[in-house]
Amino acid sequence: MAHLLDLFLVMKNHEQPRVLIVEDNDAMRVMLFTILRHQPLNVDTASTVEQALMHVLECDYALIVIDMDLPHRAAERFLREFKSRRPEATSFVIAVRDPNKHSVIDPLMVVAVLNKPIEIDTMAEVVRECAFLVPPPEEPLPCTKTPESEQYGRAERNSYLAN
Amino acid sequence: MPIEKRVLVVDDDDAIRALLCTILRRRGIPVDSARNGADALVRCEQCRYDVILLDLMMPELSGYEVLDTFAKRRPEDRPLIIVLTAGAEPRNLSPDLVAGTIRKPFDVDMIVDSISGALATVASREQLEECPPADSDGGNCSINPRVN
Numbered sequence: 001m002a003h004l005l006d007l008f009l010v011m012k013n014h015e016q017p018r019v020l021i022v023e024d025n026d027a028m029r030v031m032l033f034t035i036l037r038h039q040p041l042n043v044d045t046a047s048t049v050e051q052a053l054m055h056v057l058e059c060d061y062a063l064i065v066i067d068m069d070l071p072h073r074a075a076e077r078f079l080r081e082f083k084s085r086r087p088e089a090t091s092f093v094i095a096v097r098d099p100n101k102h103s104v105i106d107p108l109m110v111v112a113v114l115n116k117p118i119e120i121d122t123m124a125e126v127v128r129e130c131a132f133l134v135p136p137p138e139e140p141l142p143c144t145k146t147p148e149s150e151q152y153g154r155a156e157r158n159s160y161l162a163n
Numbered sequence: 164m165p166i167e168k169r170v171l172v173v174d175d176d177d178a179i180r181a182l183l184c185t186i187l188r189r190r191g192i193p194v195d196s197a198r199n200g201a202d203a204l205v206r207c208e209q210c211r212y213d214v215i216l217l218d219l220m221m222p223e224l225s226g227y228e229v230l231d232t233f234a235k236r237r238p239e240d241r242p243l244i245i246v247l248t249a250g251a252e253p254r255n256l257s258p259d260l261v262a263g264t265i266r267k268p269f270d271v272d273m274i275v276d277s278i279s280g281a282l283a284t285v286a287s288r289e290q291l292e293e294c295p296p297a298d299s300d301g302g303n304c305s306i307n308p309r310v311n
Contacts, residue, residue, distance in 0.1 A: 026284040027243050028262060034280030035273060098258045116258030117246070120265050121273055 017062035017131035018042040018147060022052040022078065023096075024070050032065065033148070035120065039128050042147035049078035056082055059143035061091045062134035063127060068095045068103035069116075079109050090137055092130045096123075164290040168282045169193040169210060169297060173203040173226065174218040174247065179267070183216060186271055187278065188299035195298045200224025204232060210294035212242045213285045214278050219246060230260050243281045245274075 019041050023029040029045050036043045044059070046052035049070065056064070064082075068075045079093065092111045097103045099115045111130065114123055170192055172183045180196045187194045195210065197203035201224040203215070219226035226246065233241050238259070246256060246264045256264070262281065265274060 027281050030284045031262065031277050031280035034283070035276040038272065038276060100258075117256050117261035118263045119248075120245070120263040120277055121270060122266075123263075124273065 016040050016042050017134065018044065018059060018143075019063045019065065019127060019131055020052060020055055020061045021045045022047075022049065022064065022066040022070070022075070024048065024067065028067070031120075032123070035124055036127060037149035037152055039124065041128070041131055041149065043149035044147055049074045049081075052078055053081055053085070056086055056089070056091075058141060058145065060089065060137050060140050062136075063092045063094065063131040065094045065096060065123075065127060068097040068105060069101055073104075076104055076106075079106060083109060088137070088139075090134055092134050094126065094130065164292055164294065166287045166289050167193050167297075168213045168285060168287050169195065169290070170278060170282075171203060171206055171210075171212040171215045171242075172196045173198075173200065173215060173221070173229065175199055175221040176218070179218075179247075183274065184299055186275060190275060190279070192278065192282065193297035193299055200226060200229040203229055210291055211288055213288075214281050215242050215244045216274070216278070217244055217246050219248060230256070233260055243285075245277055245281075 019036060021029060021032050021036070021043065023032065023045070024047050026047070029047060033043055033045050044055055044061075046055055052064075052066070055061070066075050066078065075095070082089070093109050095103070095105050095110045095113045096116060096118060097105070097113060105113060112126060114126070170187055172180055172187075172194060173196070174180050174183075175198050177198075180198065184194045184196050195206055195212075197206050199221045203217070204224065206212075217226045217229060230244070233244065234257070241260065243262045244260060246261050247267055247269065248264050249267045263277065265277065
């Protein structure tokens with residue numbers, strides 16, 4: 001039974017687009033994660049660009065949602081690094097920014113901009129729509145890690161079963 | 164005093180207040196409600212809130228005025244605020260004060276996810292001594308919140 005469940009999860013994860021949230025504010029990151037993990041998506045998070053780079057070098061993401069207001073223009077640095085180290089990647093990037101700050105957004109890399117404070121329902125809709133538009137890569141990375149959203153869901157299922 | 168994470172729902176619409184209070188209470192989240200901005204500020208003097216769901220257009224004191232009051236507080240003393248909007252999306256909200264906005268009529272799951280996610284990142288704190296038990300305690304989510 002457990003084997004069948006694992007097989008089902010592998011198949012499900014394979015079909016669902018993978019999304020990465022890059023946000024240094026804990027409350028915002030967990031809030032976005034909690035909302036998106038209930039969509040038919042595999043969701044990972046990163047609180048720093050270093051973590052985000054590790055993620056994108058291991059796995060293909062259909063969509064990356066990144067806070068452009070990370071300190072020291074780290075988001076711009078991440079996008080440059082991502083482009084240089086994964087030039088073949090087909091990910092869509094959605095930038096979240098404070099409209100009163102002057103973050104530099106490269107239109108060649110960023111497909112859409114959401115202004116803060118984010119309209120939560122619009123963001124969920126945009127992410128869901130965009131993530132399914134991205135074609136899977138021709139030569140996908142051999143990503144073996146379980147998405148955080150699935151780990152979370154498994155923990156929830158286990159606690160449910162334990163009760 | 165209890166150690167908890169408490170939510171404040173601020174809306175002049177009785178049905179919305181009662182609905183949100185009931186939904187959150189069923190998930191074990193202590194909730195208070197306020198019918199306008201003035202009531203909300205009184206509540207905030209009495210109790211610590213971790214998340215506030217705030218309507219903008221209200222009689223007596225609007226959500227904008229509540230936000231102006233919170234702007235004077237230190238960032239670490241402000242709760243996470245999610246604004247409930249109706250009609251045109253307000254464009255002049257400060258991201259330093261408002262974490263996000265949700266349009267009415269709202270998706271219940273979206274509200275619950277937003278609040279659960281936000282509460283997951285804050286530590287439980289001891290309530291203030293003068294803070295009464297939450298409106299949701301004892302299963303009471305009356306549309307007439309306690310008058311202070």
